[in-house]
Amino acid sequence: xxxxxxxxxxxxxxxxxxxxxxxxxxxxxxxxxxxxxxxxxxxxxxxxxxxxxxxxxxxxxxxxxxxxxxxxxxxxxxxxxxxxxxxxxxxxxxxxxxxxxxxxxxxxxxxxxxxxxxxxxxxxxxxxxxxxxxxxxxxxxxxxxxxxxxxxxxxxxxxxxxxxxxxxxxxxxxxxxxxxxxxxxxxxxxxxxxxxxxxxxxxxxxxxxxxxxxxxxxxxxxxxxxxxxxxxxxxxxxxxxxxxxxxxxxxxxxxxxxxxxxxxxxxxxxxxxxxxxxxxxxxxxxxxxxxxxxxxxxxxxxxxxxxxxxxxxxxxxxxxxxxxxxxxxxxxxxxxxxxxxxxxxxxxxxxxxxxxxxxxxxxxxxxxxxxxxxxxxxxxxxxxxxxxxxxxxxxxxxxxxxxxxxxxxxxxxxxxxxxxxxxxxxxxxxxxxxxxxxxxxxxxxxxxxxxxxxxxxxxxxxxxxxxxxxxxxxxxxxxxxxxxxxxxxxxxxxxxxxxxxxxxxxxxxxxxxxxxxxxxxxxxxxxxxxxxxxxxxxxxxxxxxxxxx
Amino acid sequence: xxxxxxxxxxxxxxxxxxxxxxxxxxxxxxxxxxxxxxxxxxxxxxxxxxxxxxxxxxxxxxxxxxxxxxxxxxxxxxxxxxxxxxxxxxxxxxxxxxxxxxxxxxxxxxxxxxxxxxxxxxxxxxxxxxxxxxxxxxxxxxxxxxxxxxxxxxxxxxxxxxxxxxxxxxxxxxxxxxxxxxxxxxxxxxxxxxxxxxxxxxxxxxxxxxxxxxxxxxxxxxxxxxxxxxxxxxxxxxxxxxxxxxxxxxxxxxxxxxxxxxxxxxxxxxxxxxxxxxxxxxxxxxxxxxxxxxxxxxxxxxxxxxxxxxxxxxxxxxxxxxxxxxxxxxxxxx
Numbered sequence: 001x002x003x004x005x006x007x008x009x010x011x012x013x014x015x016x017x018x019x020x021x022x023x024x025x026x027x028x029x030x031x032x033x034x035x036x037x038x039x040x041x042x043x044x045x046x047x048x049x050x051x052x053x054x055x056x057x058x059x060x061x062x063x064x065x066x067x068x069x070x071x072x073x074x075x076x077x078x079x080x081x082x083x084x085x086x087x088x089x090x091x092x093x094x095x096x097x098x099x100x101x102x103x104x105x106x107x108x109x110x111x112x113x114x115x116x117x118x119x120x121x122x123x124x125x126x127x128x129x130x131x132x133x134x135x136x137x138x139x140x141x142x143x144x145x146x147x148x149x150x151x152x153x154x155x156x157x158x159x160x161x162x163x164x165x166x167x168x169x170x171x172x173x174x175x176x177x178x179x180x181x182x183x184x185x186x187x188x189x190x191x192x193x194x195x196x197x198x199x200x201x202x203x204x205x206x207x208x209x210x211x212x213x214x215x216x217x218x219x220x221x222x223x224x225x226x227x228x229x230x231x232x233x234x235x236x237x238x239x240x241x242x243x244x245x246x247x248x249x250x251x252x253x254x255x256x257x258x259x260x261x262x263x264x265x266x267x268x269x270x271x272x273x274x275x276x277x278x279x280x281x282x283x284x285x286x287x288x289x290x291x292x293x294x295x296x297x298x299x300x301x302x303x304x305x306x307x308x309x310x311x312x313x314x315x316x317x318x319x320x321x322x323x324x325x326x327x328x329x330x331x332x333x334x335x336x337x338x339x340x341x342x343x344x345x346x347x348x349x350x351x352x353x354x355x356x357x358x359x360x361x362x363x364x365x366x367x368x369x370x371x372x373x374x375x376x377x378x379x380x381x382x383x384x385x386x387x388x389x390x391x392x393x394x395x396x397x398x399x400x401x402x403x404x405x406x407x408x409x410x411x412x413x414x415x416x417x418x419x420x421x422x423x424x425x426x427x428x429x430x431x432x433x434x435x436x437x438x439x440x441x442x443x444x445x446x447x448x449x450x451x452x453x454x455x456x457x458x459x460x461x462x463x464x465x466x467x468x469x470x471x472x473x474x475x476x477x478x479x480x481x482x483x484x485x486x487x488x489x490x491x492x493x494x495x496x497x498x499x500x501x502x503x504x505x506x507x508x509x510x511x512x513x514x515x516x517x518x519x520x521x522x523x524x525x526x527x528x529x530x531x532x533x534x535x536x537x538x539x540x541x542x543x544x545x546x547x548x549x
Numbered sequence: 550x551x552x553x554x555x556x557x558x559x560x561x562x563x564x565x566x567x568x569x570x571x572x573x574x575x576x577x578x579x580x581x582x583x584x585x586x587x588x589x590x591x592x593x594x595x596x597x598x599x600x601x602x603x604x605x606x607x608x609x610x611x612x613x614x615x616x617x618x619x620x621x622x623x624x625x626x627x628x629x630x631x632x633x634x635x636x637x638x639x640x641x642x643x644x645x646x647x648x649x650x651x652x653x654x655x656x657x658x659x660x661x662x663x664x665x666x667x668x669x670x671x672x673x674x675x676x677x678x679x680x681x682x683x684x685x686x687x688x689x690x691x692x693x694x695x696x697x698x699x700x701x702x703x704x705x706x707x708x709x710x711x712x713x714x715x716x717x718x719x720x721x722x723x724x725x726x727x728x729x730x731x732x733x734x735x736x737x738x739x740x741x742x743x744x745x746x747x748x749x750x751x752x753x754x755x756x757x758x759x760x761x762x763x764x765x766x767x768x769x770x771x772x773x774x775x776x777x778x779x780x781x782x783x784x785x786x787x788x789x790x791x792x793x794x795x796x797x798x799x800x801x802x803x804x805x806x807x808x809x810x811x812x813x814x815x816x817x818x819x820x821x822x823x824x825x826x827x828x829x830x831x832x833x834x835x836x837x838x839x840x841x842x843x844x845x846x847x848x849x850x851x852x853x854x855x856x857x858x859x860x861x862x863x864x865x866x867x868x869x870x871x872x873x874x875x876x877x878x879x880x881x882x883x
Contacts, residue, residue: 145568146569218566292570297563298573301574301576304573306586330618331602334600338593338602345589349582360558482633482661486663486664486666486671487667
């Protein structure tokens with residue numbers, strides 16, 4: 001992959017990696033009495049690894065000129081592999097924290113294995129590690145195909161991909177050590193946040209620069225969503241992470257916000273992370289891979305437009321529904337609730353647009369587990385957006401808030417929608433990228449589909465039951481007018497559901513392992529074909545930059 | 550770039566856009582989508598009219614219902630308190646004896662007590678009040694400071710070795726660590742202490758008893774009393790009963806004597822209302838009563854905590870001792 005870079009790009013890679021290595025060394029020295037020092041060493045080791053990788057191929061000949069007439073897919077390939085690695089890591093920790101709730105001794109008396117540290121490793125691992133890498137990989141693929149333009153250069157996509165994974169490594173390793181801002185889904189500390197801003201700006205510029213050079217008159221819907229994802233996540237990330245570090249040698253920082261303003265900023269961020277990271281980005285994925293795999297035109301261009309603008313406009317207001325019945329002024333809660341309800345319409349319009357696109361291809365849904373992944377994802381997208389709007393109603397929220405119902409809702413979205421659309425898209429994309437006619441084993445895709453679906457259903461039903469029982473127990477009064485149940489009573493009642501949830505998670509995790517194996521074997525198939533000197537099938541290389549795959 | 554054409558499946562025209570083979574139909578937005586958009590928007594507008602909704606420069610639109618969540622929750626809390634006032638006030642105002650004699654009030658105590666106990670006390674004393682290593686069993690009647698209601702209430706109010714001004718203070722010295730006794734003396738007195746509750750001793754422990762008794766007389770009686778039955782004024786436990794907070798096996802007793810003990814219980818006044826503390830006192834009292842009935846069960850639990858290996862012996866001892874225990878414990882109870 002390094003030999004695909006031009007010599008000047010290799011030189012630039014060495015310079016940038018060298019600069020980051022120097023930063024890492026500086027962090028290690030200045031922060032030697034603090035956890036930031038440990039992170040300095042990680043940054044140093046990471047960048048030295050990158051330098052070693054580039055240096056070993058530095059003297060390779062320049063890549064052939066005709067590469068410019070082809071799409072640049074190496075970063076996409078690497079992104080797919082990284083996404084699957086993070087999927088296995090993140091879901092493994094998900095199963096662990098689920099088991100911890102049923103069997104609390106599974107921390108083994110180790111600080112790093114306590115619930116508070118493992119849980120963000122799970123959430124960041126699956127959202128940012130798995131989801132983020134999948135988004136970067138697919139967006140670079142979709143961007144080129146729908147613009148009929150090659151990426152503007154070969155260095156910046158690698159900078160984005162590798163830089164983003166450095167951020168993920170800093171995040172996860174920090175949680176184990178106890179480095180956290182204690183802001184949900186925004187746990188990494190100031191220096192990791194600053195680094196992500198740089199990476200993200202480069203990511204956005206890749207998008208703009210490629211779109212500027214597009215050979216299609218219109219910008220495809222998928223790109224609207226990917227752009228909204230990149231742009232809004234940048235805004236959210238910067239505002240919510242405004243903080244002042246104790247010193248340059250300390251990991252700890254203090255947020256610019258306090259009290260209810262902090263809570264509101266955090267949930268404006270948190271809910272829009274759901275909206276623009278976990279929804280908009282993956283809708284971009286859906287709008288490309290679903291019609292492509294189904295071989296059908298999008299059901300309605302007009303519906304795409306109103307759902308896009310409905311979603312981007314309405315989500316911005318919805319965050320305050322996380323703070324019903326709190327110190328947040330009620331008028332803010334009202335706005336959060338009412339916009340959440342209106343939001344249901346564009347959300348369902350998107351889900352409906354996807355499902356109606358399958359008209360004329362339902363026989364393929366029946367036979368092709370890859371397409372079925374995407375169909376089920378659209379269904380879960382519809383289900384969880386309905387549930388979300390429902391839970392945003394104050395009266396409903398008074399029952400659901402702080403209970404496992406919220407966890408069930410999140411996982412209906414995360415497992416049913418985000419992960420399923422990703423697996424479906426990757427199963428479609430992997431054979432295209434590695435120039436194979438099909439995935440290594442369609443039967444294993446079928447196995448994965450059922451593992452994922454069963455796991456999701458067990459998980460979601462367990463949490464619905466658990467959450468509603470919990471909510472009811474907390475609000476039940478006895479004849480004396482005092483609470484009928486103690487908190488620990490409700491915990492005892494939760495236990496069977498916690499065990500069921502762990503089982504559901506195990507199913508889903510097993511599916512991810514099967515997927516990783518299947519994808520890995522497809523890659524090996526491609527390598528064997530190359531080694532045998534067989535001409536790789538499928539994509540006519542010379543014909544790239546016109547409809548390819 | 551494609552061209553507009555009719556899709557054979559749906560009969561709709563395409564928009565004429567095409568991206569790498571993906572086309573779009575020019576299907577109009579379905580009527581019901583627009584209908585639901587209108588309905589939900591209308592709902593939002595009506596909700597805004599009735600409820601607090603939009604920020605103005607220094608205030609916000611209050612809504613014609615004049616609804617305010619702070620007022621609502623305050624009113625609900627007051628109403629709930631008023632609904633409980635009938636019996637809560639009686640608990641607050643009557644003496645413990647009067648309440649204990651009033652079956653209707655005791656029904657409220659038994660109904661409310663478990664939740665109050667589980668939410669505040671169970672984390673140390675266990676859901677059933679049976680305690681655990683380091684935390685006293687409240688069902689056994691083996692009170693450190695006395696089991697009459699006023700004494701229990703004072704313990705809850707002020708705590709033990711707490712930060713409250715009126716806290717109960719109790720400390721057992723670190724006889725071994727601080728060099729007051731030699732290791733040999735600690736071993737001897739540990740054997741003697743274990744003999745007080747009738748635990749079976751091995752030969753070497755038997756041999757240590759006379760020496761242990763001397764050490765006990767010289768060092769322990771000021772708190773634990775001549776006969777080892779404890780002194781409640783200083784919170785020193787009875788060493789003759791089968792109940793152990795930190796364990797009654799040889800190793801645990803040695804550790805206690807060597808390193809001393811200073812248990813801690815937080816104070817609850819200021820956090821729980823006086824009526825709640827009274828209610829908890831009465832509930833803890835019922836635990837003791839149940840305890841004397843179901844003593845074997847709770848003792849069996851003690852034994853199974855694994856304080857030493859000889860479970861069978863322990864259990865039989867516990868039965869013996871619980872008879873003696875009932876005598877003393879009963880005296881201290883209401």
